[in-house]
Amino acid sequence: MSASKYIAGDKEAISSFIDKFDTFLFDCDGVLWSGDHLFENVAETLTMLRNKGKKLVFVTNNSTKSRADYAKKFTSFDIPVTAEEVFGSSYSAAIYISRILNLPAEKSTVFLVSESGTETEFTAESIKFIGGSDPSYRRPIDPPIDLPKIQSGELLDPTVGAVVLALDFNINYLKMALATAYVQRGAVLLATNSDPTLPYAGGLFPGAGSVGAGVLKATRKEPVVLGKPSQAMMDAIEGKFKLDRGRTCMVGDRLDTDVRFGNEGGLGGTLAVLTGVTERHEIEEAEGTMRPSVFVDKLGDLLIAE
Numbered sequence: 001m002s003a004s005k006y007i008a009g010d011k012e013a014i015s016s017f018i019d020k021f022d023t024f025l026f027d028c029d030g031v032l033w034s035g036d037h038l039f040e041n042v043a044e045t046l047t048m049l050r051n052k053g054k055k056l057v058f059v060t061n062n063s064t065k066s067r068a069d070y071a072k073k074f075t076s077f078d079i080p081v082t083a084e085e086v087f088g089s090s091y092s093a094a095i096y097i098s099r100i101l102n103l104p105a106e107k108s109t110v111f112l113v114s115e116s117g118t119e120t121e122f123t124a125e126s127i128k129f130i131g132g133s134d135p136s137y138r139r140p141i142d143p144p145i146d147l148p149k150i151q152s153g154e155l156l157d158p159t160v161g162a163v164v165l166a167l168d169f170n171i172n173y174l175k176m177a178l179a180t181a182y183v184q185r186g187a188v189l190l191a192t193n194s195d196p197t198l199p200y201a202g203g204l205f206p207g208a209g210s211v212g213a214g215v216l217k218a219t220r221k222e223p224v225v226l227g228k229p230s231q232a233m234m235d236a237i238e239g240k241f242k243l244d245r246g247r248t249c250m251v252g253d254r255l256d257t258d259v260r261f262g263n264e265g266g267l268g269g270t271l272a273v274l275t276g277v278t279e280r281h282e283i284e285e286a287e288g289t290m291r292p293s294v295f296v297d298k299l300g301d302l303l304i305a306e
């Protein structure tokens with residue numbers, strides 16, 4: 001596999017790259033925006049691609065928002081995107097649990113370490129859950145009182161059969177201890193994604209992978225990850241959007257999720273940008289499925305092909 005080619009400013013290279021694809025799968029954090037800061041020329045570039053007849057799908061590992069939440073976020077930027085064009089890691093986890101995992105009826109409740117966006121997707125798939133944004137779990141722990149009650153099962157719900165680790169801005173010891181106890185008692189361990197960092201406000205903050213790391217360490221287990229680079233997610237996207245993988249491009253800012261997801265999914269190409277978590281030298285040194293076909297500084301660099 002040849003080295004990744006830097007094509008920013010090269011109108012011919014960008015035009016011929018775009019012409020190879022019918023569908024573009026876009027990562028969100030670090031590609032379109034950093035938190036609530038939309039990057040330069042993103043709206044114009046998405047419009048240009050739509051005007052060229054390209055299908056756009058937004059594939060984010062950010063579990064904190066539902067597809068509907070993302071549609072609202074796009075609308076707040078005056079970018080016309082419907083909830084049906086979004087495929088987030090919480091949605092991926094919800095359809096995996098409801099359609100593939102098939103938990104036994106008596107163990108069909110999920111313990112969520114998450115924000116409310118995950119709850120919205122689970123509710124839409126009729127998955128019973130506890131935890132998440134429930135304020136009763138956002139309390140300090142009193143070890144001499146709480147730990148014996150967890151150990152005896154008094155603070156545990158006997159119908160919990162799975163634990164889902166997602167990005168939780170309100171993580172605490174109580175949630176970690178409960179998640180650990182459920183896994184020790186046989187609950188399946190899943191994660192919406194394992195990203196170590198969240199690009200936000202121009203910086204890097206602990207991501208879902210970092211938030212859940214304490215439970216992995218305590219249980220000595222690895223989760224089934226349902227976000228990028230999981231190919232269960234790619235298969236679900238292919239099925240929902242009827243992709244021609246060879247004519248589909250993944251656009252991302254993280255090599256070990258976005259680019260790996262596209263390359264291991266057999267997509268026709270991958271495009272990396274430098275507005276998120278990856279430095280230029282990391283792309284130039286990338287090997288195997290983490291090496292993008294091409295890269296640019298920012299998504300707006302594609303606008304040259306208008």
Ligand SMILES: O=C(O)[C@H](O)[C@H](O)COP(=O)(O)O
Nearest residue numbers: 028029060061062198207208
């Ligand atoms: O920590 C996380 O959950 C991720 O860093 C973040 O949300 C990734 O989102 P994406 O770049 O896949 O849109």
Ligand SMILES: [Mg+2]
Nearest residue numbers: 027029030253
């Ligand atoms: Mg990203």
